[in-house]
Structures are given as C-alpha cells and as structure tokens.
Amino acid sequence: xxxxxxxxxxxxxxxxxxxxxxxxxxxxxxxGAILVCGGLGGIMExxxxxxxxxxxxxxxxxxxxxxxxxxxxxDIPIATGMGHARNVIIAATAHALIALPGSYGTLSxxxxxxxxxxxxxxxxxxxxxxxxxxxxxxxxAVELALHV
Numbered sequence: 001x002x003x004x005x006x007x008x009x010x011x012x013x014x015x016x017x018x019x020x021x022x023x024x025x026x027x028x029x030x031x032g033a034i035l036v037c038g039g040l041g042g043i044m045e046x047x048x049x050x051x052x053x054x055x056x057x058x059x060x061x062x063x064x065x066x067x068x069x070x071x072x073x074x075d076i077p078i079a080t081g082m083g084h085a086r087n088v089i090i091a092a093t094a095h096a097l098i099a100l101p102g103s104y105g106t107l108s109x110x111x112x113x114x115x116x117x118x119x120x121x122x123x124x125x126x127x128x129x130x131x132x133x134x135x136x137x138x139x140x141a142v143e144l145a146l147h148v
Contacts, residue, residue, distance in 0.1 A: 005142065008037065010101055011043070038062065039114055053079070061089045062080060091112035091113040099125055114129065114131055
C-alpha cells in the first residue's frame with residue numbers, strides 16, 4: 001500500500017509559499033507517495049502541480065458537490081458537499097500531514113490530524129500547536145512524514 005501524505009495550507013499564499021508547496025508535491029511524488037489535499041487553489045494547487053510534474057498521483061477532497069471545481073492537477077476529485085467539514089476527511093485519509101502557512105482551515109486540519117493520532121509536520125509555519133514536528137525544507141518534511 002502506498003503512503004498517502006496530506007499537504008495543507010493557505011488558498012491564497014505568497015509566491016514563495018506557493019513554490020514551497022510545489023516542491024513539497026514533487027518530493028511526495030519522488031518518494032512514490034500519493035498526495036491528498038483540499039483540491040482547490042493556492043497551496044493545494046501548488047502541491048498537486050508539483051506531484052503531477054513527476055508523475056505522482058493526486059487526490060482532491062472538494063468542499064462542494066461539483067468535481068469540476070478541483071484544480072487541473074487533481075487525478076481523483078472527491079466531491080463531499082461538506083464545505084470546511086471536509087477537513088476531517090483530509091486528516092483521516094492522510095497517513096501524515098505537511099502543514100504550510102495557512103489560517104483557520106489549516107489549523108482545523110492540524111487539530112483533526114492530531115486528534116486522530118496523525119503525524120503533523122510544519123513547513124514554513126511561524127506557529128503550530130504542541131506535538132507538531134518542525135521541518136526546514138520540503139525534502140526533510142516528506143522524509144519525516146514517511147517515517148510514521
């Protein structure tokens with residue numbers, strides 16, 4: 001069974017943070033893992049794009065009922081109609097989560113992941129709850145996430 005790694009973060013990131021997401025997606029694909037994310041824009045699109053550049057598989061857990069709303073790099077769009085409540089599905093599906101900068105949605109995914117006993121890796125985040133492992137770069141973040 002392949003590892004499934006979640007990438008979570010802002011839907012409207014800075015250019016630098018977007019590039020961090022792209023490189024994280026590439027690293028996930030390099031390691032043969034599957035990417036799961038919220039399937040929309042920003043960090044979700046960057047990570048999906050990076051994974052697809054290297055032939056990786058991507059899953060997008062979408063907030064509404066329309067699978068066409070996912071970004072163009074999502075291989076498997078899953079329409080939930082659950083809005084932000086889909087964050088629980090993302091956290092439950094991933095073996096580990098890599099959390100980039102984000103706001104309340106990202107914090108909810110981190111919290112759900114911790115509650116479910118998932119390993120959470122912070123990448124480029126200024127603050128994270130206790131029990132979150134810090135990483136200095138995408139390669140290290142993916143390595144840490146894979147050693148669950």
